[in-house]
Every structure is written in structure tokens, then in C-alpha cells.
Amino acid sequence: GAVVSQHPSWVICKSGTSVKIECRSLDFQATTMFWYRQFPKQSLMLMATSNEGSKATYEQGVEKDKFLINHASLTLSTLTVTSAHPEDSSFYICSASLGGETQYFGPGTRLLVL
Amino acid sequence: AQSVTQPDIHITVSEGASLELRCNYSYGATPYLFWYVQSPGQGLQLLLKYFSGDTLVQGIKGFEAEFKRSQSSFNLRKPSVHWSDAAEYFCLGAGGTSYGKLTFGQGTILTVHP
Numbered sequence: 001g002a003v004v005s006q007h008p009s010w011v012i013c014k015s016g017t018s019v020k021i022e023c024r025s026l027d028f029q030a031t032t033m034f035w036y037r038q039f040p041k042q043s044l045m046l047m048a049t050s051n052e053g054s055k056a057t058y059e060q061g062v063e064k065d066k067f068l069i070n071h072a073s074l075t076l077s078t079l080t081v082t083s084a085h086p087e088d089s090s091f092y093i094c095s096a097s098l099g100g101e102t103q104y105f106g107p108g109t110r111l112l113v114l
Numbered sequence: 115a116q117s118v119t120q121p122d123i124h125i126t127v128s129e130g131a132s133l134e135l136r137c138n139y140s141y142g143a144t145p146y147l148f149w150y151v152q153s154p155g156q157g158l159q160l161l162l163k164y165f166s167g168d169t170l171v172q173g174i175k176g177f178e179a180e181f182k183r184s185q186s187s188f189n190l191r192k193p194s195v196h197w198s199d200a201a202e203y204f205c206l207g208a209g210g211t212s213y214g215k216l217t218f219g220q221g222t223i224l225t226v227h228p
């Protein structure tokens with residue numbers, strides 16, 4: 001149980017385009033979903049926390065207009081990287097929580113912006 | 115400030131040898147602590163967690179971790195390492211003002227020699 005999926009698993013796009021990444025909790029309803037970013041040889045950094053039906057809470061230094069998060073249902077959250085640039089290339093991981101302290105992580109999405 | 119530190123970036127052990135991965139935390143109160151493993155091309159998998167109670171926590175795949183308040187540590191151990199244990203291991207903490215927000219350690223890459 002507690003499986004989280006992400007789609008796509010990898011994406012290559014041109015600079016200036018927008019990319020949407022989906023995060024789904026497959027067998028449970030997630031009250032809270034989290035989005036992380038992992039740079040090469042670095043740990044994961046929390047970008048934002050989202051609760052279903054409300055605006056996401058962004059971490060300091062994360063541009064909310066750049067990284068749009070929509071948490072439309074208890075099983076789906078989306079992250080849209082708007083007007084992507086090469087420096088946005090990274091590994092994006094989502095996680096979902098049942099309401100407790102344990103988070104279940106998706107497999108991640110590797111984004112490469114050319 | 116809340117923090118989780120993994121002092122060892124890379125550890126190499128021989129198959130069958132014992133393993134200990136270090137994790138130190140800095141929180142005002144006892145945090146929730148987790149160990150996750152990230153294998154190449156896969157998402158983060160929860161190995162074990164500590165919230166309260168027995169300070170020796172058993173996890174999956176033969177791993178265990180011991181919470182030591184006096185040393186602010188939560189080291190991960192395994193008595194006999196298998197080649198399939200080669201991966202990157204993350205120690206995470208949650209606590210302080212928000213128990214839902216995870217702080218990641220830097221990660222420790224484990225290499226297993228045959």
C-alpha cells in the first residue's frame with residue numbers, strides 16, 4: 001500500500017516551454033502532498049507543500065509563479081514549471097502524506113531543459 | 115535551526131560485512147526520524163522510522179536504527195550487507211514548528227564490493 005506515482009518519469013523540453021508533472025497517490029487519499037527538487041550530488045530540497053483545495057505553501061526562495069502547484073483532488077497534485085530554462089533542469093520528486101508524519105515518495109521526474 | 119547531518123558522503127563495504135551509517139540531528143525537541151533508501155532509477159523507499167518509545171527500531175530488509183538522545187544520533191545499521199543494498203541512504207527529520215515538514219540529510223552513497 002501507499003504507492004505514489006509520477007508522470008512523466010523523464011521529459012526533455014525546449015527553453016521557454018512549460019512542463020507539467022503529475023503526482024498521484026494510487027491507493028490512498030493524500031491530505032498533503034510535497035514537492036522536492038534534487039540537484040546532482042545534493043540532497044532533496046523541499047519546494048512547496050500543498051493541501052487539497054488550498055493554495056500551496058512555498059519555501060523561501062522558490063518562485064510561486066515559476067513553479068505552479070495545483071492540488072485538485074486528494075489523489076492528484078501537479079507541478080508546472082513555467083517558461084522552463086536550462087537551470088530548471090533537475091530531478092523533481094513528490095511525496096504524499098496520509099495525514100501523519102510519514103511521507104511516501106514518488107519515483108521522481110527527471111527534467112532536462114535544452 | 116533544525117538540521118539533519120550525515121557526515122559520510124560515501125561508504126564502501128565488502129559484501130557480508132557489517133554496516134553503520136551515521137546520522138545526527140539538531141532539533142529543539144525530539145524529532146521524528148526516518149531512514150529512506152534511494153536506488154538508481156527508483157524512488158525513495160522508507161526503511162524505518164522513529165517517533166517515540168523503544169529507541170531501537172527495526173525496519174525492512176534487515177536494517178535497524180538506534181535513537182540516542184544523548185548523542186543526537188539516529189544511526190542505521192545492518193549486520194551483514196548484501197550487494198543489493200548498494201544505494202543512496204537518506205536520514206530525515208521532522209519536528210519543531212511543523213512535524214509534517216521533512217528535513218533531509220545530505221545522503222550517504224553505499225558501495226558494496228563483492
